[in-house]
Structures are given as C-alpha cells and as structure tokens.
Amino acid sequence: MNSQYVKETLLKFQSIIALLLMCIALSLLSDKFLTVDNTWNVMRQISVNVVISVGMTLVILTAGIDLSVGSILALCGVITASLIKFGIELPGINLFIEFTILGAILVSILAGGVLGWFNGFVITKFKVPPFVATLAMLTIARGLTMLWTKGFPITGLGDDFAFLGTGWFFGVPMPVWISAFVVVIAIVVTNKTKIGRYIYAVGGNEVASLLSGLNIKQIKIFVYTIAGMLAGVGGLIVTSRLDSAQPNAGFGYELDSIAAVVIGGTSLSGGKGTVLGTVQGALIIGVLNNGLVLLNVSPFWQQVIKGLVILLAVIIEKLNSKER
Amino acid sequence: MTEIKNNLPVIQVKGISKSFSGIYALKDIDIDIYAGKVNAIVGENGAGKSTLMKILSGVYHDYEGQIIYKGEEVKFSEPKEAQDRGISIIHQELNLIQQLSIAENIFLGREPQNKFGLVSYGEMNRIAKLQLDKLHLVVDPSTPVSQLRVGQQQLVEIARSLLLDCKVLIMDEPTSAISDKEVKLLFKIIKDLTSKGVAIIYISHKLNELFEIADCFVALRDGTVAGSKQMKDVSRDQIIQMMVGRKIKNNFQKEDVTGDNEVMKVENLTFSHPVRRGGFLLENISFNVKRGEVVGVFGLMGAGRSELLEAIFGLHPSLVSGEVWIEGKKVEIKTVKNAINAGIGLVPEDRKLQGLILNMNVASNTSLANVDKILTNGFLSKSKEAELSQIFIKKLKIKVSSKNQAVKNLSGGNQQKVVIAKWLATHPKVLLLDEPMRGVDIGAKDEIYNLIEELCRQGVCIIIVSSELTEILRISDKILVLCESRLTASMTRKEATEEKIMKAAIPAI
Numbered sequence: 084m085n086s087q088y089v090k091e092t093l094l095k096f097q098s099i100i101a102l103l104l105m106c107i108a109l110s111l112l113s114d115k116f117l118t119v120d121n122t123w124n125v126m127r128q129i130s131v132n133v134v135i136s137v138g139m140t141l142v143i144l145t146a147g148i149d150l151s152v153g154s155i156l157a158l159c160g161v162i163t164a165s166l167i168k169f170g171i172e173l174p175g176i177n178l179f180i181e182f183t184i185l186g187a188i189l190v191s192i193l194a195g196g197v198l199g200w201f202n203g204f205v206i207t208k209f210k211v212p213p214f215v216a217t218l219a220m221l222t223i224a225r226g227l228t229m230l231w232t233k234g235f236p237i238t239g240l241g242d243d244f245a246f247l248g249t250g251w252f253f254g255v256p257m258p259v260w261i262s263a264f265v266v267v268i269a270i271v272v273t274n275k276t277k278i279g280r281y282i283y284a285v286g287g288n289e290v291a292s293l294l295s296g297l298n299i300k301q302i303k304i305f306v307y308t309i310a311g312m313l314a315g316v317g318g319l320i321v322t323s324r325l326d327s328a329q330p331n332a333g334f335g336y337e338l339d340s341i342a343a344v345v346i347g348g349t350s351l352s353g354g355k356g357t358v359l360g361t362v363q364g365a366l367i368i369g370v371l372n373n374g375l376v377l378l379n380v381s382p383f384w385q386q387v388i389k390g391l392v393i394l395l396a397v398i399i400e401k402l403n404s405k406e407r
Numbered sequence: 408m409t410e411i412k413n414n415l416p417v418i419q420v421k422g423i424s425k426s427f428s429g430i431y432a433l434k435d436i437d438i439d440i441y442a443g444k445v446n447a448i449v450g451e452n453g454a455g456k457s458t459l460m461k462i463l464s465g466v467y468h469d470y471e472g473q474i475i476y477k478g479e480e481v482k483f484s485e486p487k488e489a490q491d492r493g494i495s496i497i498h499q500e501l502n503l504i505q506q507l508s509i510a511e512n513i514f515l516g517r518e519p520q521n522k523f524g525l526v527s528y529g530e531m532n533r534i535a536k537l538q539l540d541k542l543h544l545v546v547d548p549s550t551p552v553s554q555l556r557v558g559q560q561q562l563v564e565i566a567r568s569l570l571l572d573c574k575v576l577i578m579d580e581p582t583s584a585i586s587d588k589e590v591k592l593l594f595k596i597i598k599d600l601t602s603k604g605v606a607i608i609y610i611s612h613k614l615n616e617l618f619e620i621a622d623c624f625v626a627l628r629d630g631t632v633a634g635s636k637q638m639k640d641v642s643r644d645q646i647i648q649m650m651v652g653r654k655i656k657n658n659f660q661k662e663d664v665t666g667d668n669e670v671m672k673v674e675n676l677t678f679s680h681p682v683r684r685g686g687f688l689l690e691n692i693s694f695n696v697k698r699g700e701v702v703g704v705f706g707l708m709g710a711g712r713s714e715l716l717e718a719i720f721g722l723h724p725s726l727v728s729g730e731v732w733i734e735g736k737k738v739e740i741k742t743v744k745n746a747i748n749a750g751i752g753l754v755p756e757d758r759k760l761q762g763l764i765l766n767m768n769v770a771s772n773t774s775l776a777n778v779d780k781i782l783t784n785g786f787l788s789k790s791k792e793a794e795l796s797q798i799f800i801k802k803l804k805i806k807v808s809s810k811n812q813a814v815k816n817l818s819g820g821n822q823q824k825v826v827i828a829k830w831l832a833t834h835p836k837v838l839l840l841d842e843p844m845r846g847v848d849i850g851a852k853d854e855i856y857n858l859i860e861e862l863c864r865q866g867v868c869i870i871i872v873s874s875e876l877t878e879i880l881r882i883s884d885k886i887l888v889l890c891e892s893r894l895t896a897s898m899t900r901k902e903a904t905e906e907k908i909m910k911a912a913i914p915a916i
Contacts, residue, residue: 271786274787275786275787276785276786276787277778277779277782277787279787280771280775280778280787281778283764283766283767283771284764284767284771284775287764287765287766287767288760288763288764288765290760290761291760291761291762291763291764291775292764292775293743294720294722294743294753294755294761294762295743295775295776295829296742296743296744296746296747296776297743297775298742298744354764354766354767355766
C-alpha cells in the first residue's frame with residue numbers, strides 16, 4: 084500500500100520530476116545553465132510556445148486539433164506591424180486611419196479570433212474534420228501573410244512596441260508576464276467555469292454531452308476562437324521581440340505546441356489533460372532546446388533528440404494509464 | 408462445493424483475487440467449470456462477473472491466485488493467447504467491425520491466403536458460409552455486418568468462436584437484445600456445442616433462461632462466491648437470495664394514480680424518415696400523461712420506441728412535427744436545452760455511449776445537465792457540487808468508493824443510477840427512460856422500481872420504453888403499444904394482458 088502510494092505520487096509528478104532531473108543534469112554538464120540570465124532566457128524563449136499551447140490544450144481537450152496557429156501567428160504579426168507603421172490608407176475614398184500601439188494590438192488579437200472562429204465555424208457547420216479545416220487555414224493564413232507583405236519583412240516598429248517582447252517589468256521579462264497571465268486565466272477557466280467543464284465533457288463524450296443539453300457547436304467554436312486569439316498574442320510577442328514582422332514567422336510552431344500539450348499528458352482523444360501539464364511540457368521542450376545549445380550539440384542531432392523525448396513522454400504516459 | 412461428475416473440470420479457478428486501486432472486485436474465488444455443460448454465473452451488477460470473465464479471457468493479467476486449464480496452470484498475457492488456447496468470449500456489447508463483411512469478421516486476424524500471399528476471399532466466403540449454415544443463419548457471408556440485426560450479429564460472433572475451435576465459450580448476457588425466436592435458436596446451438604464437449608460459461612440476469620439451458624450455476628456476491636449448485640436442485644427464489652443476500656420484494660405493485668391532472672400532452676407527433684422519402688419513423692402519435700403516472704411504451708425492435716423518446720426530447724427538430732404541451736402550455740422543443748427547460752429528462756438506452764462522460768467522476772456527471780446550479784458568483788463551486796452528488800449517492804444508493812471515483816470504474820447498475828441522478832438533479836416533470844433495466848441486475852432493478860414509485864408519489868411522470876413485456880405490465884399505469892411507427896394500442900394496467908399487447912405489437916401482414 085505504501086509503495087503503491089509512492090508510485091502514484093511519482094506518476095502524478097512525472098513531468099516535474101523529469102524536468103528537475105534534466106535541470107540537475109544540465110547544471111552539472113554546463114556552468115552556463117544554472118544562471119539568472121539563462122533562466123530568464125529559457126523562460127522568455129518558451130513564452131510564445133506557452134501562449135499558443137494553452138489554446139492548443141483547449142482544442143485538444145475537445146478531441147480536436149489546430150494546425151493553423153503558426154500561420155495565424157505570422158498573419159497577426161504582420162497585421163500589427165503594418166497598422167503601427169502604415170495605418171490603414173484607402174486613397175480612393177481619401178481615408179487614412181492611424182493606429183495607436185494599443186489599437187494595433189487589439190486589432191491583431193481580434194483578427195486571430197476571427198480566423199480561429201472561422202476554423203470552428205467550418206468544423207461545426209460543415210462537419211469538416213478539425214485536422215483538415217485547420218490544415219486549410221494553415222495554408223490560407225500563410226498565403227495571406229505573403230500577399231500582404233509580398234514576402235518582405237516589415238521592420239522598424241519603434242521602442243514602445245518593442246517593450247512588449249524585450250522589456251522588463253518588476254524584474255521579469257514582459258513575455259513571461261504575458262504567458263503567466265494567459266496560463267492563470269486558462270487554469271481558472273478550465274477548472275472553475277462552466278465552459279471549462281463543458282470543454283472536458285465534450286471531449287470525454289460528445290453524444291452524452293449533447294444529450295445533457297450542452298451546445299456542442301458553441302463550445303467548439305469557443306475553443307478554436309480562443310486558440311486563434313492566443314496565436315495572435317503569440318504573434319505580438321514574436322514581432323515585438325524581433326522589432327519586425329517576418330512573413331515566415333511561426334513556421335512549424337503548431338508542432339512544437341502539439342508536442343508541449345502531449346508531453347504535458349493531455350490525451351489527443353480528448354477529455355483528459357490540464358493546462359498546467361502543458362506548461363510543464365513547454366518547459367521540458369524549452370530546457371531541452373536550451374541545454375542542447377549550451378552543450379554544443381549539432382542542430383541536426385537536436386531535432387532527433389527532441390523527437391525521441393516526445394516519444395518517450397507519450398510512451399511513459401501510455402504505460403502508466405494501462406497500469407491503472 | 409459439490410462434485411458434479413467424476414471427470415475433472417476443464418477450468419479450475421483457485422483463490423483468484425483482483426483489486427482496482429485498493430478496492431477488491433474479486434476476493435479469493437474458487438470456481439470449477441465443466442466441459443460439456445452450461446455453467447451459469449449469476450450475480451448482481453458489481454458482484455465481479457465481468458472482472459472474472461476478463462481474467463479468464465486474458466484481458467486482465469495482474470491478479471492473485473491460479474487458473475488451472477486442462478490440468479496445467481495458465482496465465483494469459485492477452486486475449487489472443489486465450490483464444491489460441493481455446494477460450495473465447497462473446498461480449499455483451501458485440502465486438503464486430505460494422506463496415507466489414509460477415510466473412511471478414513469471422514476470419515479477422517486469420518485470413519486465409521492464396522499462393523501470392525493475398526487474402527483468398529473465395530475460400531473465406533466458402534468456409535464462412537459453411538459455418539453460418541450450421542447456425543441456421545441464411546445470409547450471404549459477404550454482407551456487411553452493419554446490415555444485420557443484433558441477434559444475427561451474435562450468431563456471427565459465435566461462428567467466429569466456432570472457427571477458433573474453442574473449448575470454452577463465455578457468453579455475457581447473450582439474450583439481452585434478441586427476440587424470443589432468436590433465443591430459441593441460440594439455445595439449440597448451445598446444446599449442440601455442449602454435446603460436442605464445449606464448456607459454456609453463461610452469464611445472465613434472466614433466471615428463467617437459466618432453468619431452461621444451464622446445468623449448474625455459481626452465484627457471486629460482492630466479489631465472493633455466495634453459492635453454487637446444480638440447477639435442478641435449486642429454486643428461483645433460492646438463487647435470488649444467494650445473489651442479493653436478502654429477501655426481495657418480488658411483486659412490485661405501483662399505487663394507482665388518483666385524480667387526473669394532465670402534465671403532458673403529445674399531439675400528432677410525426678417523425679419523418681431521414682432517408683426514405685415519404686416514410687415515417689413515427690406517424691401521428693397522440694397521448695397524454697397524468698401527474699404521477701407511469702406510461703409504458705412497448706413495441707418490437709424497430710417499432711419506433713426509442714424514436715418516440717428522442718422526438719419528444721428535441722433530438723431531431725428538422726424531421727419532427729407535432730405538438731407537445733406541458734402543464735397546459737404548448738412548448739417549442741427544438742433542442743435538448745429546450746426540453747430540459749420544459750422539465751423533461753432522458754435516460755438513454757446506452758449509458759456508456761450516450762449517458763455518461765466515463766472519464767469524469769460521479770459528482771461531475773451528476774451536475775452535467777444542471778451546471779448552473781453549482782455556480783457561486785459564476786464559478787464552479789466544488790462544495791456545492793459535492794453536496795449535490797452526495798444527495799443522490801445517498802438517495803439512489805450509488806455504490807462508490809468516493810465521489811471522485813471515475814464513473815468508468817463503477818458497475819453497470821451504479822452507472823445507470825448516476826445517469827438517473829443527473830436527470831433528477833434537474834427536477835424534471837417528465838422523465839423519459841429508455842430500457843433503464845437493460846444489463847441491470849435484480850437487486851438494482853428492484854431499487855430502480857422503488858425509485859420510480861417514489862418519483863411518481865412526488866408527482867413526476869414517467870415514460871418508460873422496455874422490450875420486456877413482464878416489466879411493462881409490472882410498472883405501467885398505462886401502456887402504449889407501437890407497431891411499425893404507429894400507435895396501435897393504448898390501455899390501462901387493468902385492461903392489459905400479455906396477449907393483447909403482443910397482438911397490437913406484431914404487424915398484421
């Protein structure tokens with residue numbers, strides 16, 4: 084009984100334990116790892132992934148998937164940059180609207196929300212599988228980004244906007260504040276609100292949820308909209324940090340995000356998982372990336388190792404759930 | 408345990424125990440299974456029958472104790488190993504792949520190959536046909552399983568087991584979803600198998616059947632063996648007593664409804680066929696339900712029983728027309744939410760697929776249709792939720808180790824109670840029950856009967872669909888009979904007889 088308790092506790096905190104072991108190993112192997120600078124560095128690097136992975140977690144909890152977050156991130160970044168720099172100019176009707184930074188930020192998040200809503204709409208209205216619907220959006224949003232920028236980055240956005248990605252506030256980098264804020268809200272939403280409960284219910288058993296009077300379509304559209312908005316937030320951070328909106332920003336981010344969710348123990352078949360788990364998943368990926376760079380591992384090997392870690396995490400999870 | 412014959416049992420279960428997260432589902436079980444006999448296993452839901460069968464068929468392998476099969480100890484690491492050794496199981500929920508043909512299902516995993524290593528469909532269909540003939544199933548083996556009735560699908564499962572040359576065949580509630588005619592056929596096949604020396608392990612709640620088909624039985628209760636005898640040496644009441652360990656109030660007699668306060672009125676309810684133009688699943692159904700009344704809906708498979716409940720509950724708004732009044736007011740039911748707001752609840756036919764979120768705990772399932780009730784300032788309140796579920800755990804006697812236990816770990820009867828609890832939490836005026844007693848043991852059945860009675864006393868009215876005539880006759884104040892989408896009879900309990908009901912239910916050719 085006692086050994087069983089120990090075992091269960093170990094299983095419960097497996098991600099944290101894995102993370103700690105990695106940190107201990109890295110601090111022994113490299114004297115650069117456990118420094119204040121490097122710690123903030125890692126935190127800042129993972130903040131974008133944390134933000135979009137929170138949205139991804141909600142989507143995956145409903146047994147869906149969102150492949151479009153990387154592209155939406157890029158499009159939103161470009162929208163923000165161009166609004167800040169050029170505003171909206173329609174010479175035909177002699178219209179020119181200038182945007183404050185806050186205005187540009189809000190429009191960008193809203194744009195992400197609209198694209199995400201469109202994903203949800205297509206998925207619920209026409210019963211298109213989420214994989215296909217968001218795959219289409221991945222291409223569409225990337226294409227729109229290229230059209231808008233003609234393939235060139237938009238740079239020189241000013242110091243005020245750069246604060247969002249590079250500034251510090253109370254000794255903590257701004258991107259970390261933003262991601263922490265998103266995480267806290269998401270934890271409250273998933274654990275403490277009606278919609279949060281419904282998200283788990285729909286992912287757990289859609290038919291039973293329908294027969295219990297839940298509005299399945301509304302719930303699904305909600306999670307995709309949030310995923311889009313959070314991709315927009317990610318776009319803001321990336322654009323601000325580089326002081327430039329790159330048309331190929333966010334390329335492949337959807338995969339890192341799915342990896343974080345899965346390593347964090349969320350089931351791809353829906354209904355099971357937590358936001359906090361996803362944060363741990365993102366941390367594991369972040370620390371791994373950072374450590375491999377510090378240890379001068381070749382970038383090609385880094386990819387191989389990252390892939391193996393994802394596999395390992397999921398295999399351990401499967402073995403555990405089988406045993407229980 | 409009394410020796411049945413001099414020959415050795417084909418399976419000896421010795422001191423088997425199995426626990427789930429510290430709670431014993433089986434405790435030190437000893438059972439002998441004999442070749443050429445129908446060995447019945449009876450017990451309430453949660454008594455440990457399914458767990459025992461899962462151990463015998465190789466699903467669980469982390470148990471204590473021994474299984475001696477044909478004289479040697481075995482421990483199967485997976486179901487396939489058990490099958491290869493000759494132990495097959497036919498699950499209550501059939502395990503066929505609906506899109507594949509009968510032959511493909513029968514040969515799944517052991518397809519015959521031609522010399523190029525490709526599947527030889529000719530050979531497969533030929534052997535499958537032979538097997539089906541033996542079972543008197545006259546269907547082309549290339550027919551997709553999805554086109555078969557449940558009873559026919561069961562025969563396909565049996566054909567698969569026969570092909571495996573099984574020595575022990577476990578049947579879990581084989582008659583729960585098939586017609587009387589199909590039951591007769593099944594029994595004939597079982598007798599045929601036992602005469603060839605196959606041991607049948609037969610799990611059923613229907614005691615009448617056991618007296619007809621079984622040779623001996625073992626009664627399980629709370630994970631232990633409560634008794635075991637030859638069928639000929641025992642009476643029905645004795646078996647029931649072994650199973651429940653207490654006297655059962657056998658004849659439920661519902662109080663008559665007094666007064667005629669009409670709660671619900673349904674008029675000209677019509678449900679168009681989703682595919683067949685001009686066809687109907689329900690045609691012009693009208694009836695009313697009084698306060699505290701139980702309306703039993705009987706009909707053969709496909710008569711429109713479940714469809715009636717679904718239509719009332721707002722599941723097919725685009726196909727359904729007609730009017731529903733609740734307490735004198737016409738209600739517009741286009742969604743499930745509308746139905747809930749109008750005071751209607753539905754306990755669906757399949758609790759696992761339609762009733763429960765299996766990963767969630769009892770408390771969350773109980774509050775699911777009524778989450779607003781457990782909010783404080785817009786946030787979920789754990790204490791309110793716990794309070795709500797505690798009320799129903801107590802009221803419905805739901806057996807749980809804690810309110811945080813996932814419902815997937817509960818027994819069938821207790822799962823059913825959780826679904827009922829979910830609806831009672833919404834304080835329904837009308838409760839629709841679709842086959843609520845299916846796969847529920849006698850003890851839990853009795854509790855559900857009592858609950859129905861109590862709800863009626865509180866003024867709730869109940870529409871219950873059942874395919875068991877005796878059940879309908881026992882609990883209904885009024886009986887509606889459906890036949891081929893039409894309402895063919897409506898009678899009070901006093902007027903009703905089995906013959907009258909059956910006459911109305913069987914289509915006049």
